[in-house]
Amino acid sequence: MRRRVVFWVEEYFYNPNFIQKFLSFLLLPLSWIYCFCMYLRFKSKTAQDFGIDIISVGNLSVGGSGKTPLVTALASRYEDVAIVLRGYGRESRGLVVVSDGNKILCGVDKSGDEAMIYAHKLPNVKVIVSENRNDGVLKAKEIGAKILFLDDAYSKHDIKKLDILIDVESKNSSCLPSGPFRERLWKGKEAVVIRDGIDFKRVVELKNKSDKMSLVTAIARPQRLDSYLPEVVGKNYFEDHHSFVRDEVLNILKKDNAESVLVTYKDFVKLEQFGLPLSLLDLHVEVNEDILKIVDNYRRK
Template identity: 60%
Template sequence: MKKSIVFWIERYLYEPDISQRLLSFLLLPLTFIYCLIVWIKYKRAVPFDHGIDVISIGNLSVGGSGKTPLTTALALKYENAAIILRGYGRKTKGLQVVSDGREILCDVLCSGDEAMIYALKVPKAVVIVSEKREEGIKKAKEMGAKIVFLDDGYSKHHIKKLDLLIDVRSKNGFCLPSGPYREKAWSGKKVELLQEGVDFKRAVRIENETENMALVTAIARPQRLDAFLPRVVSRHYFEDHHFFTKEELEEIMKSSKAASLLVTFKDYVKIKDFGINISILDLDLDVDERIFKLIDDYVKGDM
């Protein structure tokens, strides 16, 4: 039931049919109120300098946009880096140090899937989850970080930072609840708008590829994977951040007669200890040097 609702919402936000378009128009009065509240919040915010360079990687819409692989690619280039994120989907609350840059200090239930990706892929970075990002920044400084990468930080207008904003297009151009946009790129707020295919490109590789793979994934808008998929014997989509059980994955392998399960790295971090044969569809990013120059100029104070 939950999965059906999540997928209906994703279609409503990004690929609405006629009835869903009608609903989005009926909700426009609520959208206006929502936008007004968010705009007032933005106008009242006073950016605070935490005494450390903060680079925000964000997007305006709900759902996946490539923030995690982009943040990974950027953070790998810098020494003494910290990555801070909310840790959506984790089973814990409050501030949690996931990695101190030397070892991973908790499991994926504690960290959430995206934070564990960072801990594994950027092993020299401090990784912190915290609903209050300013507390995470303070902790990162205490741990010796010199630069902070803030995952999904555009809306944190009270934090002084460089805003890198991934441009995500939708057939539905409204803000919530009529459309997928959480905010607009507000007039007067300086951002660097990044486009896939221009500022960064995806590089796909498959680890442990087998003849008969069943795709299993729990990412937002899983159809985004279609352009990168090899032949698979079946496809199984779960709601974003779903925590799998070993039993449900074994049943998929049995019913599909699959030799392995093809998963993204975001799925892999949650099932790597299940003892199931896994193939990984890993998406790395090739980032244009212009983006690193933007960051370097910001760090040097030239922006």
């Protein structure tokens, strides 16, 4: 049931049918109220300088945008780096140091899938999950970070930072609940807006290929993968941040008569513990030099 609701909401936000468009129209008054409240929240905040270079990468709408590979690409260029994120889908609460830049200190159940991706792909980077980003920033400074990346923190208007926003196309440009937008790019709020395919491009490498692969993925709007997919014998979509159990994946292998399960890295960090045959769609991004210079120039201020 939860999976069906999540997929319905994603369709409602990004590719609505007639009934969903009508519902969106009916909810417009609530969206106006919500958006006005978010504007008042923005105006009430004063950005605090934490004495460390902070770059936030995210998007204004709900759902996936490619921020994880983009943060990975940017963070890999520097030393003494920390990444702080909320840790969606984790079973823990509060502040958890996932990696101290030398070793991974917890499992994916306590870190969440996105934090574990960073810990795997950037072994020299400190990775911290915390619902309170301010606490995460202070912890990063305490353990020696000199530059910090915030995953999806545009709305943290009380933190002085460089905001990089990935522009996500949608047929519905309204705020919640009528549309997918959590906030607007407020007047007086500086941000660098970048576009997939223009300011950065995705590069996908297929690892451990088999002749009969079945796609299993738990990412937002999984149809985004279609243009990168090799031939597969089945497609199995789960809601974003879904916590897999071994038997459900094993049953998919049997149902699709597959030799391996094809996964993204976000799924891989949760499935590798099961000892099942995995093929990997390993995604990274190449960033336009102009964007890299913006980050470098921000550091020199």
